Amino acid sequence: MSIAHGIRAVGVLGAGQMGTGIALVSALRAKIPVLLHDRSAEQVKKGLSLVDKLLAKDVSKGRLTNEQANEAKDRISVIGPETGIKGFRDVDMVIEAVSENLSLKQSIFSSFAAELRPETILATNTSSISITKIAASAIPNGVNPASDEGKKSASRVVGLHFFNPVPVMKLVELISALQTSEETLERARAFAIASGKEVTVSKDVPGFVSNALLIPFINEGTATREDIDTTLKLGMNHPMGPLQLANSIRGTRDSKYRPSILLERMVDAQWYGRKNGKGFYEYKD
Ligand SMILES: NC(=O)c1ccc[n+]([C@@H]2O[C@H](COP(=O)([O-])OP(=O)(O)OC[C@H]3O[C@@H](n4cnc5c(N)ncnc54)[C@H](O)[C@@H]3O)[C@@H](O)[C@H]2O)c1
Numbered sequence: 001m002s003i004a005h006g007i008r009a010v011g012v013l014g015a016g017q018m019g020t021g022i023a024l025v026s027a028l029r030a031k032i033p034v035l036l037h038d039r040s041a042e043q044v045k046k047g048l049s050l051v052d053k054l055l056a057k058d059v060s061k062g063r064l065t066n067e068q069a070n071e072a073k074d075r076i077s078v079i080g081p082e083t084g085i086k087g088f089r090d091v092d093m094v095i096e097a098v099s100e101n102l103s104l105k106q107s108i109f110s111s112f113a114a115e116l117r118p119e120t121i122l123a124t125n126t127s128s129i130s131i132t133k134i135a136a137s138a139i140p141n142g143v144n145p146a147s148d149e150g151k152k153s154a155s156r157v158v159g160l161h162f163f164n165p166v167p168v169m170k171l172v173e174l175i176s177a178l179q180t181s182e183e184t185l186e187r188a189r190a191f192a193i194a195s196g197k198e199v200t201v202s203k204d205v206p207g208f209v210s211n212a213l214l215i216p217f218i219n220e221g222t223a224t225r226e227d228i229d230t231t232l233k234l235g236m237n238h239p240m241g242p243l244q245l246a247n248s249i250r251g252t253r254d255s256k257y258r259p260s261i262l263l264e265r266m267v268d269a270q271w272y273g274r275k276n277g278k279g280f281y282e283y284k285d
Helices: 017-028 041-060 066-075 084-088 102-115 131-136 148-154 182-194 208-219 225-236 242-246 261-268
Strands: 010-013 034-037 076-078 093-096 121-124 157-162 171-176 198-202
Touching: 010 017, 010 084, 017 034, 017 041, 017 066, 017 076, 017 093, 017 157, 034 041, 034 084, 041 066, 041 076, 066 076, 084 102, 093 102, 093 182, 102 121, 102 131, 121 182, 131 157, 157 182, 157 208, 171 182, 171 208, 182 198, 198 208, 208 242, 225 242
Parallel strands: 010 034, 010 093, 034 076, 093 121, 121 157, 171 198
Antiparallel strands: 157 171
């Protein structure tokens, strides 16, 4: 049985690569008001100009009318630094897309618990941090996690893992923390579908489904980088070889997905892939 998401407005925290894309699909596809906040005014400016650019491209390709593009843009408003996350008080769901850092996310979810309404759904776009750990930080100070209030507070936290670039990639992984309620999960699923995505459900394990399956391809080392990538592209119809993809991802620190010696040595050599121009491949630009 499918249930309605019931989200009348969404808050997006972080206007980087992912937050900007999430704000755009929420405004354009789910057609609801979006409140965007980032601690950096510079990032907000960059994010909004990217939204303009992507919408203009859709109009020029005939995928959207001018009116649809303008309506989508008008649904996005910015919460300034003086208001901060207090500006999310009236939304039904927030999606956190700040930098990948456990203590940063824990302090943000603890502020969400202090500042937002108790029924607001709290979603995180993390790609490698345990949703259960994040959910545990969404319990108000002094409340016992095993009490009814503690369980209820953590039960509205869910993983909503969008892929990069968000407007293009069709998949969203939905991740249930140990504490997540069925209602939170189903409403988050309905919201991702309304935003134009296909949803898969993953357990709260390191890497979730997608990155956990990718790691063995990257770690195998049975042939040259080109032969590994060509095998997966031409033999298995992957659009991109795993080692090309590996140049854009980061680690999980989980022992099950321990990187191969070669990957560790590449990090020792400070060859960080696309980030600084050398990984399995070299990137001149
Ligand atoms: N980039 C990807 O391919 C990708 C894919 C899936 C998931 N993710 C996850 O999405 C999240 C965001 O990744 P990204 O690539 O967009 O990062 P990014 O560095 O592009 O953006 C992060 C943004 O968060 C802002 N920020 C940091 N601390 C903040 C705070 N306390 N309050 C408000 N804003 C704050 C930064 O100013 C920055 O604009 C991470 O958890 C990442 O793991 C990334």
